[in-house]
Amino acid sequence: MGKVDYKALKAGGFMRQVQKDCFSMRLRTVGGKIGAEQLNKIYEIARDYGQGYVHLTARQGIEIPFIKLEDIETVKAELAKAGLEPGACGPRVRTVTACQGSAICPSGWIDTTALAKELDAKYFAKELSHKFKLAVTGCSNNCLKAEENDFGIKGGVQPVWNESRCSFCGLCEAVCPVKAIKVAKEDGNLFFDQEQCIYCGKCVKSCPVSAWHGKSGFLVYFGGTFGNKIAVAKQILPLISSKEKLFSIIDATMGFFAKYAKPGERFRVTLERVGWELLEQELREIEE
């Protein structure tokens, strides 16, 4: 057997183990969704080529440990039969994570699963100077921890109050987590502090008479990293109303990272070195 190209193996989602010539094989998953037939195939591979178990990763992935070097091509072919393939590691776009979103969850504002699929199709394994993590969470409950990622997306809504429908019951004031709403029941009045609003939309979801309504959109977070360096991603833009604009922002962000990053540098480090203002400036340019 010739010299093993571990770097090429790692790009394809094969992590070298402590045990010689054994690899933990990461699978390409999107939004944590795996079909029953695919699970069957994963079961067969773990049983026949691994040690009969899988490891669930921190980012909704599946790894099958103890895949032997000589079995890698066979295992890849087996995976393909169920529409599966190895995942990515190294300096590239990683698994796109997502909560179940508005298609399943009553709290969700956006179809996270569909969006994660689009993100995966467009960016998965794209080479950059360091790993780049994308996550999609459906609402401000933030089950998918948008701010832990290099680029996190969170569903939200810009609430609008319709006075003529309001019954002044006071429920929106009770559910607002940032106390942005005050209902004056006696006067039949309501005060909404737009500056305080975090676009969670709890007022819209709970209002019994649909006096609160609004169009859903995307909040985006830049530069999260939770490895050796811990930093929470920052929100530097207001709610984004269209998916087209969301994708143009992601394109611009990755373009910025590719342009300014030093080799081997994580997005957050680049941002802090060149200055957040530079990213803000480039994002403003696509706005115009």
Place this chain on the structure above:
Amino acid sequence: MSKRDGFIDITDVICPITFVKAKIAMEELTSGEILEVRMNDGEPIQNVPRSFKDEGHKVIDVIKNEDGTFTVFIEKDGL
């Protein structure tokens, strides 16, 4: 203060029993009658009124009590 036809205190239970307990109390009433529910701030006030909405019942009044709990008046089948 709104009139009431039934009362349930769900401050002694946690999710998901909060809504289960409130829902059972609502089942005792007939359409148009009003259930008064005392609940805690946080998860109960976020979720219980919304769950009633999903089942077609209408919140008509919410009172914040001095002890930090909420009293919510809900009209059965009001939506």
